[in-house]
Amino acid sequence: MSVHVENGVGILTDTTKCIGCRECVAACKRRNHLEADVPRRWSLDDGLSARNWTSIVEKELPNGDPAFIRKQCRHCDEPACASVCPVGALRKDPETGAVVYDGDKCMGCRYCMMACPYGVPRYDWDQSVPYVRKCILCNDHLKAGEKPACTNACPTGATIFGTREELLKVAHKRLEKYPNRYIQHVWGEHEIGGTSVLYISDTDLSFLSYGSKLSDETLPARTKTAMGAVPPVFVGMAGTMTGVYWIIKRRMKNQQHKDVSANHHPEGKSNG
Amino acid sequence: MADIRLDRARVLKSILWAITGLALAVAITRFTFGLGATTNLSDGVPWGFWIGFDVMSGVALAAGGFVLTAVVYIFQLKEFYPIVRPAVLTAFLGYIAVVLGLMVDLGLPWNIWHMIVFWNPHSPLFEVGWCVMLYLSVLTLEFLPVPLEGQSRWKKIHDTLTKFRIPLVIAGISLSTLHQSSLGTLFTIMPYRVHPLWYSPILPIMFFISAMALGLFMITFEGHTTSWIYRRHSHRDMLAKLNRATPWIILAYLGVRFGDLIVRGQIHHAFSTDWRAIAFWVEIGLLAIPGMLTTVKAVRRKDGALWLVAFLGVLGVVVNRINTGGVMHTGRGIEAYLPSWTEFAISFGVVSVAALVFLWLVEHFHILESTPHDAEEDPKTKPMFDNLTRTWLGTPSFADRTRFSLSFVLAVGLGFMLLSGESVRSKGVEPTPAYAARGGDTLWVDGNRDAFGVPFTHAVHAEMAEDMYNGCVTCHHMNMPGDRNTECSSCHQDMYSATDAFRHSWHSDPNGANLSCGQCHPRGEIRQASTAIKCVECHHDLIPEQVEGGAPSFEHPVNQYMAPSYADALHGICLDCHHQIADEWGIEDFQQCGFCHHEHRTLADVGPDEYPTSGKVIVPNTSGDSWE
Numbered sequence: 001m002s003v004h005v006e007n008g009v010g011i012l013t014d015t016t017k018c019i020g021c022r023e024c025v026a027a028c029k030r031r032n033h034l035e036a037d038v039p040r041r042w043s044l045d046d047g048l049s050a051r052n053w054t055s056i057v058e059k060e061l062p063n064g065d066p067a068f069i070r071k072q073c074r075h076c077d078e079p080a081c082a083s084v085c086p087v088g089a090l091r092k093d094p095e096t097g098a099v100v101y102d103g104d105k106c107m108g109c110r111y112c113m114m115a116c117p118y119g120v121p122r123y124d125w126d127q128s129v130p131y132v133r134k135c136i137l138c139n140d141h142l143k144a145g146e147k148p149a150c151t152n153a154c155p156t157g158a159t160i161f162g163t164r165e166e167l168l169k170v171a172h173k174r175l176e177k178y179p180n181r182y183i184q185h186v187w188g189e190h191e192i193g194g195t196s197v198l199y200i201s202d203t204d205l206s207f208l209s210y211g212s213k214l215s216d217e218t219l220p221a222r223t224k225t226a227m228g229a230v231p232p233v234f235v236g237m238a239g240t241m242t243g244v245y246w247i248i249k250r251r252m253k254n255q256q257h258k259d260v261s262a263n264h265h266p267e268g269k270s271n272g
Numbered sequence: 273m274a275d276i277r278l279d280r281a282r283v284l285k286s287i288l289w290a291i292t293g294l295a296l297a298v299a300i301t302r303f304t305f306g307l308g309a310t311t312n313l314s315d316g317v318p319w320g321f322w323i324g325f326d327v328m329s330g331v332a333l334a335a336g337g338f339v340l341t342a343v344v345y346i347f348q349l350k351e352f353y354p355i356v357r358p359a360v361l362t363a364f365l366g367y368i369a370v371v372l373g374l375m376v377d378l379g380l381p382w383n384i385w386h387m388i389v390f391w392n393p394h395s396p397l398f399e400v401g402w403c404v405m406l407y408l409s410v411l412t413l414e415f416l417p418v419p420l421e422g423q424s425r426w427k428k429i430h431d432t433l434t435k436f437r438i439p440l441v442i443a444g445i446s447l448s449t450l451h452q453s454s455l456g457t458l459f460t461i462m463p464y465r466v467h468p469l470w471y472s473p474i475l476p477i478m479f480f481i482s483a484m485a486l487g488l489f490m491i492t493f494e495g496h497t498t499s500w501i502y503r504r505h506s507h508r509d510m511l512a513k514l515n516r517a518t519p520w521i522i523l524a525y526l527g528v529r530f531g532d533l534i535v536r537g538q539i540h541h542a543f544s545t546d547w548r549a550i551a552f553w554v555e556i557g558l559l560a561i562p563g564m565l566t567t568v569k570a571v572r573r574k575d576g577a578l579w580l581v582a583f584l585g586v587l588g589v590v591v592n593r594i595n596t597g598g599v600m601h602t603g604r605g606i607e608a609y610l611p612s613w614t615e616f617a618i619s620f621g622v623v624s625v626a627a628l629v630f631l632w633l634v635e636h637f638h639i640l641e642s643t644p645h646d647a648e649e650d651p652k653t654k655p656m657f658d659n660l661t662r663t664w665l666g667t668p669s670f671a672d673r674t675r676f677s678l679s680f681v682l683a684v685g686l687g688f689m690l691l692s693g694e695s696v697r698s699k700g701v702e703p704t705p706a707y708a709a710r711g712g713d714t715l716w717v718d719g720n721r722d723a724f725g726v727p728f729t730h731a732v733h734a735e736m737a738e739d740m741y742n743g744c745v746t747c748h749h750m751n752m753p754g755d756r757n758t759e760c761s762s763c764h765q766d767m768y769s770a771t772d773a774f775r776h777s778w779h780s781d782p783n784g785a786n787l788s789c790g791q792c793h794p795r796g797e798i799r800q801a802s803t804a805i806k807c808v809e810c811h812h813d814l815i816p817e818q819v820e821g822g823a824p825s826f827e828h829p830v831n832q833y834m835a836p837s838y839a840d841a842l843h844g845i846c847l848d849c850h851h852q853i854a855d856e857w858g859i860e861d862f863q864q865c866g867f868c869h870h871e872h873r874t875l876a877d878v879g880p881d882e883y884p885t886s887g888k889v890i891v892p893n894t895s896g897d898s899w900e
Contacts (some may be wrong), residue, residue, distance in 0.1 A: 022865075048816075114462060114465070128306045241446070244347065248346075
């Protein structure tokens with residue numbers, strides 16, 4: 001699934017600028033026609049759900065101030081979800097870099113939800129015809145030349161839209177300019193091969209991947225070896241089995257032959 | 273064989289039919305109301321018991337098929353031939369069970385064929401899916417000669433299939449190798465999710481080795497079990513001899529497993545005080561102990577002992593699959609997952625269906641050396657007539673069918689009874705009772721009493737309603753009989769779910785309204801809510817005068833008297849006017865959430881000067897946090 005996207009777009013969220021007004025959440029719901037949601041038994045406490053594609057997570061800073069971190073799909077450069085989808089319902093748009101979902105292909109195996117290191121895709125657990133739901137970076141609107149609803153709605157410029165390259169430059173410039181304000185790290189620059197949605201922050205954001213520090217190795221690479229071994233293993237196993245069968249069969253025949261010739265006259269032709 | 277009797281099979285089949293019935297009730301509910309209503313799956317646990325047991329273990333349990341066909345047809349140890357048929361049948365039914373379980377687990381099972389059309393060869397699941405499809409076809413062809421045997425009509429097909437047996441067996445072995453291991457590959461992409469004691473980049477190799485061990489255990493278990501059920505002599509020598517290989521396979525597995533843990537430097541997790549470390553050792557023990565015991569000749573040669581050893585071994589691999597498949601996942605934002613009884617019902621139901629088909633095939637075709645046959649069940653036996661109850665009992669086989677049907681039907685009923693309507697219909701919303709707002713001129717609206725709420729300036733709103741709208745009835749649209757300002761929460765009883773505001777029992781109760789049926793349900797009509805007369809026909813005082821007749825929304829039949837949730841009702845009432853005023857006066861702020869909802873605002877945060885209301889302030893009627 002590695003689609004290298006030149007000039008892919010993305011979002012940079014600067015959590016130090018976020019005031020937690022949730023205008024992005026509301027704008028997202030309006031544009032994607034998502035119903036109002038209520039707390040459900042199967043929801044996690046990060047605010048994301050089948051009807052909330054972005055959410056604001058609140059953390060307390062060491063000095064007691066609140067920190068607001070917007071959660072959404074990270075639109076990985078090498079998305080694990082797209083790599084594992086058996087029917088290719090999830091794919092990275094080669095034009096924009098958004099990871100998009102085609103419900104008409106989906107068969108509902110939920111492997112994408114298992115594979116996502118950020119735990120982003122959510123499910124319509126209350127529906128009898130359920131689909132996987134997640135942020136699609138407003139991909140249709142991107143193609144029409146518009147921006148995502150969330151970045152449009154942000155009143156403080158905490159979450160901004162641009163090409164990934166531009167955003168990385170902006171991020172590093174800010175880190176350089178205010179070295180004391182930020183932790184010197186751009187989340188999403190290198191982890192699991194990079195993501196289109198980037199973060200800079202004054203607090204550690206590794207909790208976004210459920211507490212694990214992600215390495216730079218892409219996730220699809222981890223299944224690649226085993227998947228690559230499939231054809232040789234098949235051929236090898238079939239070959240070995242055929243060989244074993246043939247050898248044993250011949251040996252048994254020879255054995256029989258010997259038994260026969262021991263009992264009778266040594267006339268039999270030995271074959272092969 | 274003379275000593276074959278079906279009494280045990282009869283009891284077993286009754287139980288299996290009952291489990292199947294229970295599962296049917298759950299399956300119907302699952303397809304009607306969705307996965308959320310019938311499982312404990314969640315956004316943190318998208319794969320649960322169904323994947324761990326039905327799919328992962330189901331495939332593993334079918335490993336006996338490829339192991340034994342390899343032994344008999346490839347290594348040509350013909351002495352094991354008598355047990356190859358039940359082993360292939362077990363594998364075949366195992367795969368059918370996998371597909372059945374998958375059909376219940378998949379969100380959109382009618383799209384399962386998409387895997388044939390839309391390809392994503394990068395996906396391990398794509399490969400697993402194809403292997404299941406292909407291997408199931410191979411198994412069908414491998415097994416088909418058995419039912420076709422001895423039937424002249426199908427002789428040609430039978431002979432052709434037999435001719436291609438060796439290529440089929442080789443294809444079967446290769447496919448099995450691939451996808452027994454691919455089930456492990458599924459989890460190699462989740463290094464941050466699966467606990468380090470279960471995660472490994474070489475999971476596919478471990479899965480393949482343990483599947484071989486499981487194959488031998490399963491053949492043993494299934495062989496001794498069928499012998500016990502049909503009271504026939506066991507293949508003691510054969511199974512004992514077969515299990516000489518078991519310890520070596522388990523030794524290889526444990527070697528790879530521990531070697532991998534040591535090489536990757538994760539072995540210290542096994543010696544921590546975490547409950548997962550204990551689970552790890554239990555799992556290892558369930559494999560190591562049977563492995564050690566199979567080295568003892570006395571154990572191998574004793575039916576009961578070997579059965580128990582095989583059972584433990586099967587359990588060990590199944591526990592490993594369930595652990596890897598979901599239980600031992602830590603990176604998922606949720607701590608524990610316990611399957612609901614409905615999940616167990618489906619899983620065991622699928623196994624029961626497979627077992628029933630197995631028993632049926634065993635009793636009707638040449639699978640064991642002889643077909644179990646019950647003399648009593650012979651259709652030629654005379655029907656029985658019970659003199660005491662004067663009832664016709666039919667032939668014994670008829671009685672059997674009656675018994676099975678009865679247990680099945682009763683179980684279906686029990687299943688529907690246990691699936692309580694409320695929990696199924698609530699769509700995952702926990703009931704949150706709504707409380708009345710407290711206060712005087714300014715109401716403190718906090719329906720779920722979680723301390724965070726909205727101060728509502730009742731006096732200001734009443735004034736505005738008088739001037740601009742219908743007065744009090746703008747909001748107080750309906751009241752209890754004889755009441756003028758019924759609290760919102762008396763009908764809108766739940767914070768997030770709609771509640772039925774109509775009480776049928778009260779209307780018909782002798783101590784209540786004491787109405788006869790005909791007073792609400794017109795003659796000749798079906799007696800149900802939709803055909804009953806409207807509430808307002810009796811309760812003129814239920815709906816305020818100004819609204820009655822005017823607003824069509826109050827002309828609803830009884831079945832629509834589902835009061836919306838407290839949150840929806842209040843938002844509905846407030847937002848109508850707020851949107852209107854925002855538009856008319858051009859105050860955008862007026863319709864924003866933050867206009868009423870302030871972040872984390874409790875009653876204590878609201879000062880009297882912040883909401884001046886005609887000189888009067890909030891006077892909550894509970895002591896403690898009130899002020900004048």
